[in-house]
Amino acid sequence: MTTVSPALSTGAPRVRPAPPRTRRARRLPALAAGACLAGALALAGAGWAPVLAAPVANGVVIKSVSPDPANRSERVVVTGHGFGARNATVRLGGQPITPDVALGSRLEFVVPALSPVGTLPLEVTNPGGIVARGSLTVRFDGRVRPEVDRTRTVTQTIGPAGGVLTVGAVTLAIPPGALLAPVAISMSPLVALTGSPLGPVFDAVQLEPSGLTLLVPAALSMPLRTAAADLATFLYEGDGVDMHLVPWQIDEQMATVLVSHFSGGGSASAAGVPSMASFSPSNAQARAEQQIAVALNALANVQIDQAQFDATIDQALNAWSQAVLNGFAVAQTGPLDYFEFAVADWQAWEAMVVSYGREQALAPVIAARRTTARLVAITHARRILATCTGAEPDPFAPVRETTRLAGILLVDEGVFDLTAVAPDLANGQDLVFQCMHVEIDRFDGPPAFARGSPPRNTIRLEARVLFASGLPRRDIPLVFEVDETRNSVGGPTNLVNEVVGTGTLSRQVEIAGLDGGSRGHLEAHARLAAQAVDPSLDAFDVSRQLSRDVRSRTELTHLAGGSYVADLASLQAGRSATFRVRLAGDGMDQQPTLAFAVAPQVGTLTPSAANASASGEASFTYDVPTGTSPQQVCVHVDWTYAGAAEGNEDCFAITASGTPPPPPPPPPPPPAFDPVGAFTGLYTFCVNYPYPRCYDSGPDTFYITQRTGPGDWLYALATTSGKCFRARISPNDPTQMQIRVVASQCGGNPFDGDFHGTGTVAGNTLTMDLLYAYPPERRSGITSATFTGTRVPW
Numbered sequence: 001m002t003t004v005s006p007a008l009s010t011g012a013p014r015v016r017p018a019p020p021r022t023r024r025a026r027r028l029p030a031l032a033a034g035a036c037l038a039g040a041l042a043l044a045g046a047g048w049a050p051v052l053a054a055p056v057a058n059g060v061v062i063k064s065v066s067p068d069p070a071n072r073s074e075r076v077v078v079t080g081h082g083f084g085a086r087n088a089t090v091r092l093g094g095q096p097i098t099p100d101v102a103l104g105s106r107l108e109f110v111v112p113a114l115s116p117v118g119t120l121p122l123e124v125t126n127p128g129g130i131v132a133r134g135s136l137t138v139r140f141d142g143r144v145r146p147e148v149d150r151t152r153t154v155t156q157t158i159g160p161a162g163g164v165l166t167v168g169a170v171t172l173a174i175p176p177g178a179l180l181a182p183v184a185i186s187m188s189p190l191v192a193l194t195g196s197p198l199g200p201v202f203d204a205v206q207l208e209p210s211g212l213t214l215l216v217p218a219a220l221s222m223p224l225r226t227a228a229a230d231l232a233t234f235l236y237e238g239d240g241v242d243m244h245l246v247p248w249q250i251d252e253q254m255a256t257v258l259v260s261h262f263s264g265g266g267s268a269s270a271a272g273v274p275s276m277a278s279f280s281p282s283n284a285q286a287r288a289e290q291q292i293a294v295a296l297n298a299l300a301n302v303q304i305d306q307a308q309f310d311a312t313i314d315q316a317l318n319a320w321s322q323a324v325l326n327g328f329a330v331a332q333t334g335p336l337d338y339f340e341f342a343v344a345d346w347q348a349w350e351a352m353v354v355s356y357g358r359e360q361a362l363a364p365v366i367a368a369r370r371t372t373a374r375l376v377a378i379t380h381a382r383r384i385l386a387t388c389t390g391a392e393p394d395p396f397a398p399v400r401e402t403t404r405l406a407g408i409l410l411v412d413e414g415v416f417d418l419t420a421v422a423p424d425l426a427n428g429q430d431l432v433f434q435c436m437h438v439e440i441d442r443f444d445g446p447p448a449f450a451r452g453s454p455p456r457n458t459i460r461l462e463a464r465v466l467f468a469s470g471l472p473r474r475d476i477p478l479v480f481e482v483d484e485t486r487n488s489v490g491g492p493t494n495l496v497n498e499v500v501g502t503g504t505l506s507r508q509v510e511i512a513g514l515d516g517g518s519r520g521h522l523e524a525h526a527r528l529a530a531q532a533v534d535p536s537l538d539a540f541d542v543s544r545q546l547s548r549d550v551r552s553r554t555e556l557t558h559l560a561g562g563s564y565v566a567d568l569a570s571l572q573a574g575r576s577a578t579f580r581v582r583l584a585g586d587g588m589d590q591q592p593t594l595a596f597a598v599a600p601q602v603g604t605l606t607p608s609a610a611n612a613s614a615s616g617e618a619s620f621t622y623d624v625p626t627g628t629s630p631q632q633v634c635v636h637v638d639w640t641y642a643g644a645a646e647g648n649e650d651c652f653a654i655t656a657s658g659t660p661p662p663p664p665p666p667p668p669p670p671p672a673f674d675p676v677g678a679f680t681g682l683y684t685f686c687v688n689y690p691y692p693r694c695y696d697s698g699p700d701t702f703y704i705t706q707r708t709g710p711g712d713w714l715y716a717l718a719t720t721s722g723k724c725f726r727a728r729i730s731p732n733d734p735t736q737m738q739i740r741v742v743a744s745q746c747g748g749n750p751f752d753g754d755f756h757g758t759g760t761v762a763g764n765t766l767t768m769d770l771l772y773a774y775p776p777e778r779r780s781g782i783t784s785a786t787f788t789g790t791r792v793p794w
Contacts, residue, residue, distance in 0.1 A: 083132075579620055
């Protein structure tokens, strides 16, 4: 009788004699034994093999291996006989292992921490070189050892606006809103990944800082170096734990995976997918990602159909969504950290839902999770605003937490609409203003500020800090700014920028001279000096502003066509001309006496002297006699200011009697579209992240106004509830004062704009093509945006 066992190294069967039935049968008389030995030696001398070779070889036998399957780092016991005690050697999967217990019939060893996985050959060799063969199945435990090439590390500081890192052929695109504050992000290529069950690695990187969580998933893209059926993409945590499969998206020969937390990932051959599939990662997100990735591999290899794949996705996403719900339950009563992690998990879940087009199938689950997220957000908003009293030793402490919460809420403005909650809660960044904001009580000075010299413009500002749950304070450091803004040329000129701890400012400022007769105005801002207290609050720019007109120190204008114009036209003989003089700067409220004179004295001047009004303004009439010969007439205006005599003069020509006045200048060309209006219609934007699609906003309203001339436009997009959420001007006005003014037409406080565009009006229909002001790498996948609407009453 014989038994057959497979030889794992070759696949050929090995034949082993059946064991003797009794002890007696195994004994040989001494003489017989000696004869056998002599015969064997004689045959050997004649070129024959020893007849005892087979019995000696079959004296090493593996009877059992336990446990089988075994985990990495687990102790394994091998029983049998003929091992040769401490002189025995063991190989697992071709790798030598030193047993820590070695007896003739028992060996014990620990599976290496990064052992190969799967069904591995097990060999025991005794001191005589005789090998017994068996097998041991080793499970994958998610542990690998990445080897990083630090010489090629790329580091870039990325903030809330997002950014892109590239190492070799691998790109990491972090979208806007993924980070609440600037973080130094590093990406390094991997040169090896020891312990991975997958086939050869194609592209892989290490991402740092390890453990960083993104509120919105980033896209890790790498070249497609094999067919989809042989592609596996993976992620791991920390220094190489919880390695698991993740699903990929293929577009234009690039494979992309979503990354919501660091540390590493890449692509490899899918040879070891079955071994990885048996591993269960430690968290629900990773388990769902692996389950979908395994199904994606099966679909690519035509092992399942699309219906089976969709069912697997829904099963995995439903299990993951339960973990999202549990995260929100913990965040309900926990610190803000828990809420941030719960929102990040939820956003990663929704991104996966959208990636595989399961929005309709999972619509009830999506709605339920969004409701939960909003309720937890309301809880945290109320809790934080209750701490905004101004009575804390550090008044900025609640601001830090509110700023962070606002950043989290901006991840999905459509879900986190808190304005309908009683007591009233603000949305997004306005929640920070609700916690703590600045209000300017006074902006005093002349009724109009003067350009030119002397710089007699005294500015007096008073501001206070208001709190959601406390009393106002005037002792918190503020930064006062006063900027001169011109409507036609140039940008703002900063006149005052200083930190004042008392909440008041009084100083005299000098304003630059006129550019071609242009006018402008002053804007006064007051904001919290948060950055001076804590650099991490540099982005916290809570400010309020007021504005005042700026004009020439002395301005002489002529009434023409119902309005005063600076371009003094020629006067006609026999007619009356009305002039206006306006003073600007300090002392205007003193109503200085103005003296007028005409040289040469022709005609009648009424009055010859007048007191300026409280706004520094006076007017007079000049009657030109009939038949006056053509000549030049100069109008002098004299006044006394601060004890010193000052004056101004403007000259013009008198047209002789009977000569018709010069024709009026031609009207300006019509603007590109009607100057003022509101249009209700559809706002549409298209994205390519995580895959191409377009969205409609629903019925929105676009408010349009002309600012200074043709081609110079201001517009704001409002929701149906009357809240502005975008505003922009073209060309850009850095002060954005006018943006805020027109946006107030639709209610609420608009966010700063982030796109510009061009448009046309045909009849009552407006069409605008909008472009993001950000460069392509910061557009969060938005490829186009349009608004088409019909005029409605303004």
